[in-house]
Amino acid sequence: xxxxxxxxxxPSPSMAAKSVVERLRAExxxxxxxxxxxxxxxxxPAILDAAAAAMRRGETRYTAAxxxxxxxxxIAAKLLRDNRLAYDPAEIVAxxxxxxxxxxxxxxxxxxxxxxxxxxPFWVSYPDIALLCDARPVIVAASAENGWKVPVEAIAAAIxxxxxxxxxxxxxxxxxxxxxxxxxxxxxxxxxxxxxxRLLSDEIYEHFVYxxxxxxxxxxxxxxxxxxxxxxxxxSKSYCMTGFRIGFGAGPRPLIDAIAKLATQTTTCADAVxxxxxTAAFSGEQDSLRAMVALFAERRDAMVTGLAGIDxxxxxxxxxxxxxxxxxxxxxxxxxxxxxxxxxxxxVALYFLEWAGVATVAGESYGMPGFxxxxxxxxxxxxxxxxxxxxxxxxxxxxxxxxxxx
Numbered sequence: 378x379x380x381x382x383x384x385x386x387x388p389s390p391s392m393a394a395k396s397v398v399e400r401l402r403a404e405x406x407x408x409x410x411x412x413x414x415x416x417x418x419x420x421x422p423a424i425l426d427a428a429a430a431a432m433r434r435g436e437t438r439y440t441a442a443x444x445x446x447x448x449x450x451x452i453a454a455k456l457l458r459d460n461r462l463a464y465d466p467a468e469i470v471a472x473x474x475x476x477x478x479x480x481x482x483x484x485x486x487x488x489x490x491x492x493x494x495x496x497x498p499f500w501v502s503y504p505d506i507a508l509l510c511d512a513r514p515v516i517v518a519a520s521a522e523n524g525w526k527v528p529v530e531a532i533a534a535a536i537x538x539x540x541x542x543x544x545x546x547x548x549x550x551x552x553x554x555x556x557x558x559x560x561x562x563x564x565x566x567x568x569x570x571x572x573x574x575r576l577l578s579d580e581i582y583e584h585f586v587y588x589x590x591x592x593x594x595x596x597x598x599x600x601x602x603x604x605x606x607x608x609x610x611x612x613s614k615s616y617c618m619t620g621f622r623i624g625f626g627a628g629p630r631p632l633i634d635a636i637a638k639l640a641t642q643t644t645t646c647a648d649a650v651x652x653x654x655x656t657a658a659f660s661g662e663q664d665s666l667r668a669m670v671a672l673f674a675e676r677r678d679a680m681v682t683g684l685a686g687i688d689x690x691x692x693x694x695x696x697x698x699x700x701x702x703x704x705x706x707x708x709x710x711x712x713x714x715x716x717x718x719x720x721x722x723x724x725v726a727l728y729f730l731e732w733a734g735v736a737t738v739a740g741e742s743y744g745m746p747g748f749x750x751x752x753x754x755x756x757x758x759x760x761x762x763x764x765x766x767x768x769x770x771x772x773x774x775x776x777x778x779x780x781x782x783x
Contacts, residue, residue, distance in 0.1 A: 386505040398736045409735045409763030411751040414550060414699070416617045418672075420654075421665045424616060427657030428650050436653055440646045443637040444471025444625070448652045451659040452625050456608075459583070460594045462627075470633045470640075471647045471655075475581055475611045475624030478636060480506050481643075482577065482607055482626065485635035486541060487512040493542040494535050496527045497744035498702065500550045500579065504744075512541070516744050521693065521704065525552035529563035536567070542575050543568065548582040548592060551743045551750035552702045553695020555590055558598055565599035575632075576606040581624075582698040584615045584666055587674045590696055604629045614699075615666055616658040621651040673699050676753040676760055683764025684751075687771050699754045702740070706747050712775035719774070722749055732773065733766035 394412035401408050431437075443449065449466035456462045472478040479502070483493070489511040495503045497518045504514035517535045519527040532543070545564065547556040556564075568574055576595060583592040596603050611624030626636055640646060677694065680701055684692040689707030705725045712718050713732070719725050722739040726749060729735045740748030753760055 382509055382511070385508040389501055394736055394738050397730070401730075401734075407734055408730075409733075409759050409766060410755065411753070411763060412736045412738050414614070414752055414754060415619045416614065416669065416673075416699075416754045417756060418617045418669060420617045420621075421658075421661075423661050424618065424654050424657050427661075428621075428654040431650050431653030436649050438649060440649050440652060441637075442640040442646050443469070443633065444647055445649075445652050445656070448623075448656045448659075449625075451656045452627065455659040456627060460580075460608075461597055462594060462608075464627045468630055468633055469625055469627050470636045471652060472624050472626065472636070472640065473644050473647050474613065474622045475579065475609045475626075476502055476506075477640075477644065478607075478609050478624050478626040479503070479577065479579070480509070481636040481639040482609075482632065483507060483510045483512065483542070485632070485639055486575065490539060491541045492537060492539045493544060494532065494540055495544050495744075496532070496546070498525065498549070498551050498740065498748070499544070499744050500546055501742050503544050503546075513539075515540070518744065519552075519554070521691075524696075525549065525554035525702070526556060526560055529560075529567055532564065533567050533570075536571055536574070540571070540574050542577055544577045544579065545595065546579040546581075548585055548697025550582065550698050551700045551738075551740075551748075553698040553700055555586055555592065555697040558593055561593060561595050561598045565595060565602055568599075568602055568605075572605075574605070576602060578606060578608050580608055580610045581614055583610065584670055585673060585699055586697040587670075587677060588696065592697070607632060612655045612658050615669075616655075617669075618651075618654065618658065621648065621654055623647055623651045623655040673753065676755075676757055677701070679757050679760045680751065680753045680764060683761055684767065687764075687768050689771055689774070690767075699752060701751050701753065702743075702745075702748050703751070704747060705749055708771065708774065709747070714773050722746055725749060729767055729770055733763075733770035735763045735766050735770075 398410045449469040452469050453464050487510040491512040493507045494515050497516050507514045519525045578595050586592050607628040612618040681694045690703050692703035726737045726739045738750045
């Protein structure tokens with residue numbers, strides 16, 4: 378027997394997709410993998426050297442539950458340098474990735490029947506983490522027409538007396554939407570009318586902003602919300618360190634202490650060697666990060682160009698993160714060479730995988746049917762090959778069933 382709580386959630390769709398890719402590759406198939414949000418570039422050598430040096434120094438034991446003082450100081454310096462925000466190390470907690478920080482924050486603050494407002498399309502784990510904490514996710518949907526940013530009126534309408542958190546992710550996974558200063562100010566105005574609601578600002582893609590854009594933290598725009606905002610970030614994306622599993626939260630001391638308290642009875646602490654590596658990442662030169670962002674801008678353009686003009690797809694260019702989120706509405710109702718009618722984004726994703734050897738993630742996983750997420754955190758050669766395969770697969774589809782009936 379398993380708990381009722383476990384039955385309320387689904388496995389992470391992106392991790393499930395990655396498992397399928399690994400299985401197919403083990404069977405000998407060549408798969409273009411656009412599923413996982415993981416940069417393909419190597420971890421910078423200076424960070425690896427720092428990890429090795431930490432091991433040689435014997436830094437292989439437990440640390441404080443909130444993380445080493447060296448790491449928390451490095452994070453504080455990073456927040457001041459990159460985000461123009463002053464945090465004390467005591468207002469910072471390190472975790473086993475940003476996901477653990479979010480889980481502990483929700484577990485520390487949510488009770489049965491409480492609600493969190495999540496803006497869709499959303500990162501797949503926000504609703505499920507809330508469900509694991511016996512809370513109810515309230516989904517508020519954006520649309521492609523408004524740049525995938527939820528109007529403030531819709532956010533305001535979703536708030537109830539049970540609302541405890543509002544979750545914002547900018548730059549966004551899966552759409553790449555980046556909230557502007559005026560849009561963040563509008564959200565801040567809503568929260569000012571509801572002093573009991575906390576704000577979770579997931580900023581893990583902060584550096585991946587293109588075309589001269591700029592990431593802004595809500596706390597920078599609305600410093601009066603600082604005492605009820607939790608900033609979540611980490612090293613996975615910006616420093617190609619997904620396997621190190623180091624994330625952090627920055628926020629008011631009582632919340633940070635509560636997150637660390639939960640860590641003492643779950644993970645104890647984040648990996649000591651990983652913390653040393655993250656300290657080097659935040660403290661060291663940032664030129665490799667800037668070069669990576671420039672490369673990813675080129676990859677974005679390659680993917681958008683590669684998908685442009687494919688019958689049935691509409692793919693706008695994202696402002697940030699490293700995903701595109703094209704509409705596949707024009708493929709719904711069309712028949713595969715085997716005669717199967719595509720009825721959903723999940724059907725389209727399966728068709729691309731089986732017929733083109735291209736792995737994507739269906740938009741249903743992000744609260745938005747009718748779309749696919751494709752990661753361009755992979756080589757330009759693979760992007761071009763994958764887009765070519767998608768084009769070929771689309772050319773094999775029959776006409777829309779509705780059109781055939783006319």
